[in-house]
Amino acid sequence: MTTQTTPVLEARDVTMRFGGLTAVRSVDFTVNSGEIVGLIGPNGAGKTTFFNCLTGLYVPTEGKVSYKGTVLPPKPHLVTQAGIARTFQNIRLFANMTVLENVLVGRHTRTKEGLWSALLRGPGFKKAEKASEDRSMELLDFIGLAHKRDHLARNLPYGEQRKLEIARALASEPGLLLLDEPTAGMNPQETRATEELVFAIRDQGIAILLIEHDMRFVFNLSDRVAVLVQGEKLVEGTPQVVQADERVVAAYLGTPFEGAPGADEVAEVEAAEADADTATPTATADSTTSTRGESQ
């Protein structure tokens, strides 16, 4: 990759502690414009927590996050205002709103009509509503849900709910899109369609950071992949580099990974690999087992 691009997102030394538990430990992270970056790691590694630190849902214990050079305040609505949009691991649509209304809510930061203009309904209000609706319909067209604009979000099938979440996030005209397990629970066709969708979004000039357990999906899509294990960034590099790294495999299989792998540790890893001989080198088996109730 000839990357001489500007950084969109820069996280410096981000740490998140919950009481005694350090969920994210001094993570440095950069996403450059036009990039698709994958974030992988075993369950409970702290990926979602890291996302929450980036988007202001959690106030990081230490460290700071900046977007295009300005430091972000840890307030979710200001982060979105600045230009970072996200989806959630456990779909968080507005279930009793229609598909169109969900996307319209996503337009919140890019419109400014307040209560008074809503009550007075001047020409400016009507124009703004119309523009919002048009833009939202474009997005629904883009993800292929335009024909369901008046369905309640709760009545959509799972895969379409995930897509709708992406459309809702795109409605805020972000410069960076964070996707938390966008293919969780999808069948292979839907996953492939999502792949196309992510590329199409990148082609619009939006940088993408995505968490995934489906390794094939991540390595296909990403320009760069970072591995988070027990809150620490273990490896970062191109898909080839990460795939080849034995520590990653070890981490996924639950073997201790302290320091550089010594000879006996390598042996251990190999033994483990031999044990789990059904497992593919990449741990795709994980892809559907990761939806946990209480995480964001």
Place this chain on the structure above:
Amino acid sequence: MTEILTKTDPATRGLVPLPHAAARVLLLAGGAATAASAFLAWTWTSAFPGDLTINGYPGGLQWLTFTAGILTVLFALARYGTPGLGWLSPTGNNAPVVLSALGALGTTWFTVIAIATDLGGLTNLEPGAYVAAVASLLPLLAALALPQQGAGEQTAKETLGHYIAKAERIPAPRATAPWIQRLVITAVTIIGLATFTYGIDTEYGELFIGYLFVVVFTLWALHTAGLVDRFSALVAGNRSFTLAMGFAAAIAFPFTQTDDHYANIGVNILIFGTVALGLNIVVGLAGLLDLGYVAFLGVGAYTAALVSGSEFSTFSGVQFPFWAAALSGAAASLIFGVLIGAPTLRLRGDYLAIVTLGFGEIFRIAVNNLDGDSGPDLTNGPNGIPAIPDLSFFGYNFGESHDIAGFTLGRFANYYLLMVLIMAIVVLVYTRAADSRIGRSWIAIREDETAATAMGINGFRVKLVAFALGASLAGLAGTVSAHVTYSVVPNPYQFAGSTPPNSAFLLAAVVLGGMGTVAGPLLGAALLYLLPEKLVFLQDKSLLAFGIALVLLMRFRPEGIIANRRRQLEFHETGQLDVPDTTTLTDQPAVTKTGA
């Protein structure tokens, strides 16, 4: 739903073993006999209200039996596919017949039992009463003998469930010309106004209960027939016309009344309903459980009283014109709303409810103490501010009766019309706010606060706007209520009491009527005002009765009497009815949501 697919031979038995032909004849004959029995004497003395003693001339409750009998016959004829009545039963299901028969049975048996208990014994019943009791049983038995899918294969309870189940798929109505649609809406409005007026004008509790039997079962029957859905679709297509008709009906109400007492009930319902609609912004749209909302009505009322020119007001020399008083009332409530909201709205769910409950009580207690003894003299403490003068617009004194086009408008009728205007403003504010960027962000906050903030919504600010808007609308209504009641005292502005408005009743009106709708809280308010007003005999047990009623409603229809527009919208836009019934079940837990 699945059993329909698995069943090869649709069971054509009825629950009651009776040949079909006989059942059909018995149904019609029973309905007609029920209606006819109203013309007999049911008791010997006119001590029972309504005078049910005369053969050939029904009185009071007997008219209800008559109506219910006729309705049963109509639904039965429609069920048989009688030409011209097909619209009454689009799917030809049994439920409307069964339910209207139940209504007839209910009101008739209630009357007979009420005669026996009021007058002390069965000896007070004339033979006519027995005839009516038996006649009203017949249509129900016959209706349950009609062939019904699944009857006989399942337990009696399940079968009964099928008998009163709503039609599964209602065929789309034939396309009708706009003028016909408007005609239908007009007709329904007129019938609605007549029904409502009858309910308000019922002179004794027994008549009101009988009325409730007939109205509830008839509405239920119409619902199961699919006519309510069809009408909602019609309304959705003619929104502004329906709104105009609704207001025309509201304005027409005092002209149908000869006794100003009923206009008084009307104006109180309007005040209560308007405040409930304001609360609906806070609870129904933004999902904030406010248990001290009545305080804002109080702030408005006290502000209006203080500047009304009453000689007992602390500012007795000051007399604002009404528009200025109304604005000050709304503004004072708004300031209060912001003051209370700013520190509390950072809390979520139950915590917010508890704190607002506390603030509501603080208002009442503070007003009780601002009497010059325990605090500065502002509100005269428990004595309140009496002798609030009547309003006067351009020489039109609200305190006097006026003759307009042959109709006499009394004092309360005047205020009623003013309140219709205020309600129109509140309805306009509600609908416009709800359908806008800010309204969507309220609903988003209600649905999922975390996701909403992640979409860029400043949760605190948006909630504060909802809180303040709701407060100022209540304050606006309060300014009128101060004049209607001549005086303001602290006591009505409490959390719970046996008469509306109080915070608990306001919340109940919203939840019962249907959160997030315009008509719901108004209907809920009307019901909750009329019940204690009419059922005087319940007295201190009325709160218990409401508790039971609310629990039952939440069990069987958690979305409230009027379902959220979202469901209707879906029905209307996609023309499909296969939305599972449970869709609306979770519309309401916004109130109980304890944070995300």
